[in-house]
Amino acid sequence: MKTVFSPLHSRRHVQTELDGGLLIAPHEKPSRAETILARVKDQALGEILEPEEFGLGPITRVHTPDYVAFLETCWRDWQAEGKPGEAIPAVWAGRGMRHRVPKDIDGRLGYYSFAAETSISDGTWEAARASANVALTAQKLVAQGERAAFALCRPPGHHAHADLFGGYCFFNNAAVVAQAFRDQGYGKVAILDVDFHHGNGTQAIFYNRADVLTISLHGDPDLVFPHFLGFEDELGEGPGEGYNLNIVYPPGTPYSTWSQGLETACRRIEAFKPDALVVALGVDTFEGDPISFFKLTSADYLTLGNRLQQLGLPTVFTMEGGYDVDAIGVNAVNVMQGFDGKS
Numbered sequence: 088m089k090t091v092f093s094p095l096h097s098r099r100h101v102q103t104e105l106d107g108g109l110l111i112a113p114h115e116k117p118s119r120a121e122t123i124l125a126r127v128k129d130q131a132l133g134e135i136l137e138p139e140e141f142g143l144g145p146i147t148r149v150h151t152p153d154y155v156a157f158l159e160t161c162w163r164d165w166q167a168e169g170k171p172g173e174a175i176p177a178v179w180a181g182r183g184m185r186h187r188v189p190k191d192i193d194g195r196l197g198y199y200s201f202a203a204e205t206s207i208s209d210g211t212w213e214a215a216r217a218s219a220n221v222a223l224t225a226q227k228l229v230a231q232g233e234r235a236a237f238a239l240c241r242p243p244g245h246h247a248h249a250d251l252f253g254g255y256c257f258f259n260n261a262a263v264v265a266q267a268f269r270d271q272g273y274g275k276v277a278i279l280d281v282d283f284h285h286g287n288g289t290q291a292i293f294y295n296r297a298d299v300l301t302i303s304l305h306g307d308p309d310l311v312f313p314h315f316l317g318f319e320d321e322l323g324e325g326p327g328e329g330y331n332l333n334i335v336y337p338p339g340t341p342y343s344t345w346s347q348g349l350e351t352a353c354r355r356i357e358a359f360k361p362d363a364l365v366v367a368l369g370v371d372t373f374e375g376d377p378i379s380f381f382k383l384t385s386a387d388y389l390t391l392g393n394r395l396q397q398l399g400l401p402t403v404f405t406m407e408g409g410y411d412v413d414a415i416g417v418n419a420v421n422v423m424q425g426f427d428g429k430s
């Protein structure tokens with residue numbers, strides 16, 4: 088399988104993540120992508136390509152132009168106000184308040200986000216753009232006939248809504264890829280999110296559409312991030328009713344349980360008969376992950392990859408979460424190798 092990777096991911100190098108009342112060193116750090124790339128090379132998974140430049144067109148198919156413009160100037164605007172640290176949202180429109188875009192940068196940071204752990208500094212815009220280009224290049228490879236491609240995206244994307252950042256995500260790479268398939272004439276696309284966290288942004292972007300099926304397996308949002316979306320009674324709305332599926336699990340879930348939901352998801356995808364599949368791949372389901380509570384083992388990722396291959400679909404993998412950096416390369420590449428037939 089071919090991998091798409093951009094060294095520009097390292098332009099996202101924030102120093103802070105608000106966690107437990109402290110500004111800690113971020114979990115979502117450059118070594119994540121470098122470790123996966125090293126494993127891709129070590130295992131000779133396949134050719135490694137740099138992304139092409141697709142411009143903002145495919146991004147604004149799923150994100151609003153005002154949100155994209157905000158991200159482009161956010162750090163500049165923050166600095167222009169003389170703020171001493173990294174840009175962190177700290178105020179939101181609560182119940183009963185008005186959802187309008189303020190002029191002030193503190194107000195706009197709140198308007199365009201849903202959480203405060205995701206700081207912004209210089210280079211975040213460039214890295215997020217590169218990450219979307221990585222995803223779109225993988226999509227192009229598959230549209231040109233590759234059975235599958237690995238978009239080694241960083242920063243990740245699945246939490247980003249049409250006009251909200253958060254959960255370390257800015258552009259929803261999986262959604263951008265799915266929409267690109269649609270715009271190229273693929274009639275139906277399925278997105279399967281196997282990251283530990285609910286793919287809230289992906290769900291929201293396609294919630295009222297029947298042409299893109301969204302499925303996410305994740306930790307119970309009653310207990311974990313993103314807290315306010317991802318419950319099993321969220322089935323889609325309007326024309327999209329029946330085209331969103333959430334499968335939630337409690338702490339300690341091993342592959343033997345998790346894979347039952349995977350089977351449900353695979354059967355739903357088979358019934359949908361999509362023309363392409365996007366897998367939002369997080370490996371924060373790993374037993375050693377520092378911020379998650381599932382118990383998947385490294386060997387389980389080979390099994391997962393093999394099961395996804397059996398769907399028989401043109402497939403783009405977009406990299407999402409995974410924070411046990413020592414294991415992230417083995418785990419992510421195991422999915423690709425399982426897909427390619429290794430057991």
Ligand code: OKS
Pocket residue numbers: 105106107204246254255282283284312369371378407408409
């Ligand atoms: C807040 C925890 C924030 C978790 C962000 C989740 C990132 C992720 N202390 N999403 O898939 O991995």
Ligand code: MG
Pocket residue numbers: 280281282283284285286303304305
């Ligand atoms: Mg998920």
Ligand code: ZN
Pocket residue numbers: 282283284369371407408409
């Ligand atoms: Zn995650």
